[in-house]
Structure formats: C-alpha cells, structure tokens
Amino acid sequence: MAAQLPKSVLFVCLGNICRSPIAEAVFRKLVTDQNISDNWRIDSATTSTYEIENPPDYRGQNCKRKHDIPMNHMAQQVTKDFATFGYILCMGESSLRYLNRKGSEKNCKAKIEVLGSSEAQKQLIIEDPCYGNDSDFETVYQQCVRCCKEFLEKSQ
Ligand SMILES: *[C@@H]1O[C@H](CO)[C@@H](O)[C@H](O)[C@H]1NC(C)=O
Ligand SMILES: *[C@@H]1O[C@H](CO)[C@@H](O)[C@H](O)[C@H]1NC(C)=O
Numbered sequence: 001m002a003a004q005l006p007k008s009v010l011f012v013c014l015g016n017i018c019r020s021p022i023a024e025a026v027f028r029k030l031v032t033d034q035n036i037s038d039n040w041r042i043d044s045a046t047t048s049t050y051e052i053e054n055p056p057d058y059r060g061q062n063c064k065r066k067h068d069i070p071m072n073h074m075a076q077q078v079t080k081d082f083a084t085f086g087y088i089l090c091m092g093e094s095s096l097r098y099l100n101r102k103g104s105e106k107n108c109k110a111k112i113e114v115l116g117s118s119e120a121q122k123q124l125i126i127e128d129p130c131y132g133n134d135s136d137f138e139t140v141y142q143q144c145v146r147c148c149k150e151f152l153e154k155s156q
Pocket of ligand 2: 136
C-alpha cells in the first residue's frame with residue numbers, strides 16, 4: 001500500500017478569534033473522531049494584524065464548551081503558509097481576495113477557496129459573528145460542521 005501523504009488545511013478569517021478557530025476545532029474533532037487525525041495538519045490564521053496572539057473570542061469559548069470541541073489557539077497571521085498548506089479555506093470574499101492576491105506574490109501551492117463552497121446548500125459566506133451574540137456563534141458552528149464534513153469527503 002502506498003504511504004499516505006499528510007494533508008493540510010489552514011482556516012482563515014479576518015481576526016482568527018471568531019470563525020477560523022471554530023472551523024479549525026470542528027475539523028480537528030471530525031478527523032479525530034474518524035481516527036484519521038494523523039493524516040492531517042490543521043491550523044488557522046488571520047489576514048490582519050488586529051488580534052495577533054489573542055485567544056478565541058469568549059463566545060467562541062462558550063461554543064467550544066457547549067459542543068465539547070477542543071480549542072486551544074492563539075491568533076497568528078497568514079505568512080509562509082501558501083507554500084506549506086495544501087488547502088487554505090477562508091470564510092468570505094474579502095479574505096478570498098486578500099489570499100489570492102498574497103498567494104500570487106508567493107510560491108503558492110495551496111488551493112485557496114471559501115470554506116462555504118464545500119456546502120451543498122451553497123451559502124458560501126460564513127458571516128462574521130463578532131457583533132452578534134451566542135446564537136450567531138452557534139450559526140457559525142453549524143455552518144462549519146456542514147462545510148467541514150463536505151470538505152473532508154471531497155478531499156479523501
Ligand atoms: C476509531 O477508533 C476507536 C477506538 O479504536 C473505535 O472505537 C472507533 O470505532 C473508530 N472510529 C472509526 C470511525 O473508525
Ligand atoms: C441574538 O440576537 C438576535 C438578533 O439580534 C436575537 O433575535 C436573539 O434572540 C439573540 N439570541 C440570544 C441567545 O441572545
């Protein structure tokens with residue numbers, strides 16, 4: 001049997017404290033539950049500098065406790081990841097534009113897509129819950145669960 005190459009995915013949003021740490025945690029839980037976490041390198045990052053080294057938003061932490069998804073992250077900026085990740089998945093169109101622009105300047109090997117493009121319902125954009133409440137974070141969580149499942153199936 002051919003050795004299975006590790007796959008890699010980086011989840012990206014504007015701050016790396018609301019949406020992308022949830023997506024990262026959801027995807028990690030998914031591959032852990034399927035016993036295939038050794039096949040995957042998983043991380044998340046921000047397109048900006050606003051929140052670097054900050055932990056996930058407290059409402060995301062509520063979501064983590066509610067759904068029992070391990071989440072242990074400090075915000076970091078997208079830098080050399082274009083050459084080292086197989087997939088870079090972002091939450092909305094402004095991040096997609098930023099990543100495509102940055103990726104074209106670097107040695108980009110990553111497939112850059114919006115996470116929502118994996119979803120059958122094609123909602124595409126995962127809205128920033130930053131100015132919302134716990135139920136907006138719950139919506140983000142549910143979208144991430146659907147999209148991560150579809151992405152994982154697609155990438156097997
Ligand atoms: C993963 O491994 C555990 C423990 O070995 C096992 O109980 C479970 O059925 C496995 N899950 C899958 C999806 O293979
Ligand atoms: C969250 O905000 C929305 C709209 O602003 C409101 O309808 C909803 O009841 C709020 N939910 C919670 C759990 O506070």
